[in-house]
Amino acid sequence: MGFEYICKKKNKDCMFSKACEYGIRASIFIATKSSEGVRVGIKDVAKEIDSPEPFTAKIMQILTKSGIIHSAKGVGGGFEVSNQALRSIKLIQIVDAIDGDSIYKGCGIGLKECSEVHPCPVHNQFKKIRELLLTMLTTTTLEELALGVNSGDFHLKIFSQNK
Amino acid sequence: MGFEYICKKKNKDCMFSKACEYGIRASIFIATKSSEGVRVGIKDVAKEIDSPEPFTAKIMQILTKSGIIHSAKGVGGGFEVSNQALRSIKLIQIVDAIDGDSIYKGCGIGLKECSEVHPCPVHNQFKKIRELLLTMLTTTTLEELALGVNSGDFHLKIFSQNK
DNA sequence: CATATAAAAGACAAATTTATCTTTAATTAG
DNA sequence: CTAATTAAAGATAAATTTGTCTTTTATATG
Numbered sequence: 001m002g003f004e005y006i007c008k009k010k011n012k013d014c015m016f017s018k019a020c021e022y023g024i025r026a027s028i029f030i031a032t033k034s035s036e037g038v039r040v041g042i043k044d045v046a047k048e049i050d051s052p053e054p055f056t057a058k059i060m061q062i063l064t065k066s067g068i069i070h071s072a073k074g075v076g077g078g079f080e081v082s083n084q085a086l087r088s089i090k091l092i093q094i095v096d097a098i099d100g101d102s103i104y105k106g107c108g109i110g111l112k113e114c115s116e117v118h119p120c121p122v123h124n125q126f127k128k129i130r131e132l133l134l135t136m137l138t139t140t141t142l143e144e145l146a147l148g149v150n151s152g153d154f155h156l157k158i159f160s161q162n163k
Numbered sequence: 164m165g166f167e168y169i170c171k172k173k174n175k176d177c178m179f180s181k182a183c184e185y186g187i188r189a190s191i192f193i194a195t196k197s198s199e200g201v202r203v204g205i206k207d208v209a210k211e212i213d214s215p216e217p218f219t220a221k222i223m224q225i226l227t228k229s230g231i232i233h234s235a236k237g238v239g240g241g242f243e244v245s246n247q248a249l250r251s252i253k254l255i256q257i258v259d260a261i262d263g264d265s266i267y268k269g270c271g272i273g274l275k276e277c278s279e280v281h282p283c284p285v286h287n288q289f290k291k292i293r294e295l296l297l298t299m300l301t302t303t304t305l306e307e308l309a310l311g312v313n314s315g316d317f318h319l320k321i322f323s324q325n326k
Numbered sequence: 327c328a329t330a331t332a333a334a335a336g337a338c339a340a341a342t343t344t345a346t347c348t349t350t351a352a353t354t355a356g
Numbered sequence: 357c358t359a360a361t362t363a364a365a366g367a368t369a370a371a372t373t374t375g376t377c378t379t380t381t382a383t384a385t386g
Contacts (some may be wrong), residue, residue, distance in 0.1 A: 010359090014265050014266050014270065014271060014273070015178070015266070015271060015289075015292075016271075016273075017373075017374090018273065018373075018374065018375095019373080019374075021272045021273035021358070022273075023192040024271075024272045025272050025274075028284050036212070039255050039333095041332065042332080042333070042334085043332095052374080052375055052376080053375095053378080054376050054377070055236070055334075055374060055375050056373065056374090057334085058334095058335095060333080060334095061333085061334065061335080062175035064333085064334090071332090071333060071334090072332085072333080072382095072383075072384095073331080073332055073333045073334080073381075073382045073383050073384090074330090074331060074332060074382060074383025074384050074385090075330070075331045075332075075383070075384040075385065076331085076332090076383090076384065076385095077305070077332050077333065077382090077384085078332075078333085079332075079333090091285070091288075097241070102177050102375095103177050103178070106177035108178060108179075109179070109184045109187045109188050110178060110179075110181065110184035110185075110188075111188075111318075111319075112179070112321075113318075113321045118318055118321070119316075119317050119318065120317060120318060120319070121191050121308040121309075121311050121312050121317040121318075121319065122187070122303070122308060123317065125254075125299050125303050126178075126299075127301075128295060129178075129292065129295050129296050129299060132291060132292050132295060133292050136289075136291075136292065140285070140288050145284040145285065146284075149284050153282075153347085154282050154283060154286065155274075155276075155281055155282070155283060155284075155306070156274075156283070156284065158275075158276045163269050180343075180344090181343075181344065181345095182343080182344075204361095204362065204363085205362080205363070206362095215344080215345055215346075216345095216346090217346050218344060218345050218346080220363075220364080221344095221345090221364095221365095223363080223364095224363080224364065227363085227364090230339070234362090234363060234364090235352095235353075235362085235363080236351075236352045236353050236361080236362050236363045236364080237352060237353025237354045237355095237361060237362060237363085238353065238354040238355065238359090238361045238362075239353085239354065239355095239360075239361085239362090240352090240353070240354085240361075240362050240363065241363085259358090261329090277362080284336065298359065
């Protein structure tokens with residue numbers, strides 16, 4: 001046919017890029033381990049969140065450069081989140097670092113010039129969604145997500161091995 | 164550095180793929196013209212919505228195959244939306260046809276197994292957003308978007324030439 | 327200090343999305 | 357019926373995102 005390759009996007013599962021999805025999943029996993037005082041290596045991270053290891057390593061570099069995750073080289077090294085950071089880090093920091101702010105700032109149909117004074121046709125329809133998304137990202141902490149996983153109520157894998 | 168090409172996604176401006184953004188913009192423009200009883204060619208569509216013409220033509224093929232937009236070949240041909248369709252067509256039909264349903268159905272962090280009974284760590288946070296998005300897409304009609312543009316309240320271009 | 331370990335960095339490759347170009351098919355008008 | 361017009365279809369190319377591999381750098385330990 002010749003055009004089917006256009007539609008039904010494969011990678012863009014939803015809101016975020018694959019890189020950002022991996023980044024969020026990795027951060028949550030590292031947070032669950034850090035709350036137990038355990039550092040984890042990239043191998044464990046990739047295995048746990050079911051992501052390609054080298055690609056995940058790249059994403060970890062972004063997160064460490066952004067100061068979201070702490071890393072240590074050498075024997076006994078790995079990734080961790082400080083107790084202080086665990087409480088202060090919000091989901092939006094991870095998203096911003098990897099995907100940028102377009103998801104909650106950009107125009108719903110990609111217009112460069114779209115604002116309250118010059119709205120696109122779907123501006124009002126998307127306004128509430130962007131606001132809700134921004135609020136959610138701004139208020140959700142890494143700690144609460146990690147706690148949810150540690151308690152066994154929420155899962156990063158199909159079969160929970162946390163309890 | 165070697166990893167900057169990963170982050171700050173360029174195309175994925177926001178919710179939808181470029182193809183879907185073009186598709187929505189094109190549909191709205193065609194609807195505004197159809198409400199005036201005028202058919203428009205692919206050239207006019209691409210010019211009006213500021214999109215690459217051949218790519219837009221491909222997207223139009225999806226929309227015509229999906230029965231959302233009607234097309235006519237030959238002299239005086241072009242694209243149009245019937246008065247009947249104008250009222251019945253919802254935004255979700257365009258999105259479904261081009262991007263599929265992952266944006267309002269998929270897991271926020273890309274897990275295949277994510278549901279009410281086996282929720283991912285951000286499941287509850289994303290629930291409201293997905294619901295709001297689905298409701299918005301399901302209730303917004305092509306007609307109301309076209310009316311907004313025709314009235315001059317909303318814009319597909321930077322400088323409105325509609326009034 | 328030498329060695330092992332583990333992240334960082336850089337180069338490269340594959341897959342996907344976006345964009346372009348050419349040819350074909352359908353329709354209208356003369 | 358022929359020519360002009362316009363969308364459809366198909367092939368190809370460019371850009372972007374995702375994924376892989378190798379080398380380098382930093383750190384802990386003996």
